[in-house]
Amino acid sequence: MTAGRDARDAGTSAKDSARDPVHGAAGGAPGRAAGGSPGAGAPHRTGFACFVGRPNVGKSTLMNALVGTKVAITSEKPQTTRRVIRGIVHRPDSQLIIVDTPGLHRPRTLLGERLDSLVLSTLTEVDVIGFCVPANERIGKGDRFIAEKVSAIRETPVVAVVTKCDLASKKEIAEQLLAVSRLADFEDIVPVSAQTNEQLDVLTDVLVKHLPEGPPLYLDGELTDEPEQVLVGELIREAALEGVRDELPHSIAVVVDEMHPRPGREDLLDIYAVMFVERPSQKAIVIGQKGERLKQVGTKARKQIEALLGTRVYLDLHVKVAKDWQRDPKQLRRLGFFD
Numbered sequence: 001m002t003a004g005r006d007a008r009d010a011g012t013s014a015k016d017s018a019r020d021p022v023h024g025a026a027g028g029a030p031g032r033a034a035g036g037s038p039g040a041g042a043p044h045r046t047g048f049a050c051f052v053g054r055p056n057v058g059k060s061t062l063m064n065a066l067v068g069t070k071v072a073i074t075s076e077k078p079q080t081t082r083r084v085i086r087g088i089v090h091r092p093d094s095q096l097i098i099v100d101t102p103g104l105h106r107p108r109t110l111l112g113e114r115l116d117s118l119v120l121s122t123l124t125e126v127d128v129i130g131f132c133v134p135a136n137e138r139i140g141k142g143d144r145f146i147a148e149k150v151s152a153i154r155e156t157p158v159v160a161v162v163t164k165c166d167l168a169s170k171k172e173i174a175e176q177l178l179a180v181s182r183l184a185d186f187e188d189i190v191p192v193s194a195q196t197n198e199q200l201d202v203l204t205d206v207l208v209k210h211l212p213e214g215p216p217l218y219l220d221g222e223l224t225d226e227p228e229q230v231l232v233g234e235l236i237r238e239a240a241l242e243g244v245r246d247e248l249p250h251s252i253a254v255v256v257d258e259m260h261p262r263p264g265r266e267d268l269l270d271i272y273a274v275m276f277v278e279r280p281s282q283k284a285i286v287i288g289q290k291g292e293r294l295k296q297v298g299t300k301a302r303k304q305i306e307a308l309l310g311t312r313v314y315l316d317l318h319v320k321v322a323k324d325w326q327r328d329p330k331q332l333r334r335l336g337f338f339d
């Protein structure tokens with residue numbers, strides 16, 4: 001099977017693909033979600049997909065690349081994603097709504113437990129699951145744990161996605177595809193790179209195959225239904241995560257209190273946000289000497305927010321301590337993590 005083939009050729013049934021589940025090797029034609037010309041009389045499909053995998057395997061980056069814009073934040077720190085975010089891929093033949101989840105992992109805190117139950121309930125509700133494994137790392141216990149969990153969900157088909165293929169040689173990719181095929185009985189296995197856009201169109205084709213027939217749920221051009229306030233908070237958190245180490249990334253939460261155009265200045269949006277950390281020592285780190293670090297974080301976040309919203313932004317960012325918020329149900333609710 002060649003990579004980057006036409007969408008219409010991809011219409012193999014789940015049964016066919018079970019016999020030959022591997023979709024090409026990376027190195028095929030690049031392109032993002034470009035397929036999707038509906039064949040004559042082919043029904044329109046609409047549905048939900050969800051990517052799961054160990055932290056840091058590239059789930060959020062993949063969703064952004066498929067959707068074509070930055071709707072989920074990414075970082076080199078594991079467990080960056082905390083919220084369920086939807087990105088929408090529009091094609092003539094289909095609408096693929098991607099639900100981004102936090103990685104499944106063994107819960108260590110109350111926050112961890114809540115995230116895991118959130119993930120499991122999401123998985124039974126979507127139409128297809130994308131189980132992600134990076135091409136450039138050996139399959140480990142964590143991957144096996146998640147592969148077992150998702151293949152136990154009988155009602156949802158699982159497609160394996162070998163990510164970050166730009167970081168592996170052809171031989172390594174081939175070996176990884178084989179290793180992944182031994183993990184569980186996947187419907188399909190697709191090697192991709194979100195960095196170079198390789199095989200993203202093929203992945204979309206494969207996911208769309210599993211969606212039910214139905215009309216579009218979102219208007220053309222809508223890329224996400226996350227409230228802007230949430231996206232803005234996530235961009236601030238992403239800027240704050242850069243350059244911090246150890247436990248600190250997990251201790252940072254951001255709440256956007258207010259967001260409105262400045263009276264008499266329709267071209268300027270005022271945003272008031274608070275960054276929460278768990279301890280005073282962390283507050284000092286986040287703020288930095290003479291407030292330097294916080295200033296950099298604010299500038300970086302502001303630029304990203306301006307790019308997202310297409311307007312000039314004034315960002316008022318404060319840091320507060322919410323003691324041990326990850327373990328405290330009341331604080332968790334306040335920061336938007338509901339049970």
Ligand SMILES: Nc1nc2c(ncn2[C@@H]2O[C@H](COP(=O)(O)OP(=O)(O)OP(=O)(O)O)[C@@H](O)[C@H]2O)c(=O)[nH]1
Nearest residue numbers: 056057058059060061075078079080081164194195
């Ligand atoms: N070279 C390369 N790097 C990638 C690719 N996809 C993701 N990355 C990088 O891998 C890191 C983790 O990516 P994320 O998308 O945040 O991973 P995630 O699985 O969503 O992580 P969690 O939110 O922790 O679950 C980031 O530094 C990305 O830039 C890819 O296709 N190629």
